[in-house]
Amino acid sequence: MLEVHQFPCLSDNYGFLLHDHDSEETVCIDTPDADEYLRQAGKKGWQITQIWNTHWHPDHAGGNETIKRVTNCSVTGPKAEADKIAGIDRMVGQGDVIRIGDRKACVIDVGGHTLGHVAYHLPGARMAFVGDSVFALGCGRMFEGTPEQFWTSLKRVKALPAETMLYCAHEYTAANAKFAVHADPDNAELAGYVEEILKHRANDQPTVPMKLERELATNPFLRADNPRVQARWGGGDAVATFAALRRAKDDFRG
Template identity: 70%
Template sequence: MLEIHQFPCLSDNYGYLLHDPDSGETACIDTPDAAAYLHAAQEREWQITQIWNTHWHPDHAGGNEAIKAATGCTVLAPEIDAERIPAVDRIVKHGETVWLGEWDAAVIGVGGHTNGHVAYHLPDAEMAFVGDALFALGCGRMFEGTAPQFWTSLTRLKALPPATMLYCAHEYTASNARFALHADPDNAELQTYAEEIRHRRDAGQPTVPSKLLRELKTNPFLRADNPELQARWGHPGDAVATFAALRAAKDTF
């Protein structure tokens, strides 16, 4: 089975090392802090062979050059963002497949936070690395994309198997939960989830990864096609407008 090492980076990022014991390959999922990644790999005696970038922001690709210099690894980056990502060896785009040993990962275009953002879905491992496109109870700010584009991206993630574990890039869940309760206050499952999050954070525990099935029931940004939420936000029958209203409200919440 694949092994995942998750560790804090910078102020609120998570770093991920994905290791295949059979092939000995290890992939960095983004590179917010080169030193932290190299130290984590060294502690486990894992050889970093690849970097899978989700998008161009420096807290996701800023460690590429140092890690590549230290390990000789291959750097993968999304096509649209690649010009702003250091040390790229291979450009990937929606619909393509990447490999870690014998494990395949589908590249999913999830533009909106940045235009070129991608996620990596490993179906046989029931996991997806979603960067800043989707968070537990939230989604990324719409820095570059449009609401229709971002909603299309989220519908692609919504269509993954419900058992998929979502590995997002930041520990934002507590603040996301506060907005989600504001956006969807009558959601009983959300209320239960938010309480669990509060207890986990009080205990210093991570809230990531999260299961897609739970996010589908509680994450307001994934529920923009829900008639009750649409009515509450004044856009009956319009998922894109509901998503746009939710995203704008979260920006100033």
């Protein structure tokens, strides 16, 4: 059995410890705060054996060196960003397979937020750790990639089984919801989703993880190939529509 222990850290990050009860292996999904990861693993009685980095940003890989020094764990990360990731032992890219115990995780290239960003999909557990590539009702800022690259990445996420639970790295959902309603105002399913989100946040409850099936119906960035969204934002071209949405979100002050 796989167990995900999720906890807040830094200002708006989520930390994730993935534990396999058969092998007793524990993976840190990214390392925004080394001390908090070590504390949370200690509380659970888990020994950290691996780190899986999604991308190089300090709020995702900044704790690598400390955690590796304390635990002697191995570090896996995107090969396209290996020169920026401290302590990396294994470099991975699209189509590679890594493991926690006997359970496999498939590496997906989701570049766009950063050029080499990867996600880790565990098909047997119906979960994927997507870093900053996709958020609930949003996606990451396009710091390094191009619209074409980012849309190709999002299509890879869209192609996962609809029941997949997506574990993204930040609690941005309330802000994303405001833009989503602006971007797709006639989406009735989105309206219901936003109502639930606001209730969760009013009670200080997380909105992560989220089911891909629901994101496919409500997340405007995953719907850049939808005719209604295209008519409002780009007109017939998913890449142009995605680019227009991303620019609008960057400037949105709603």
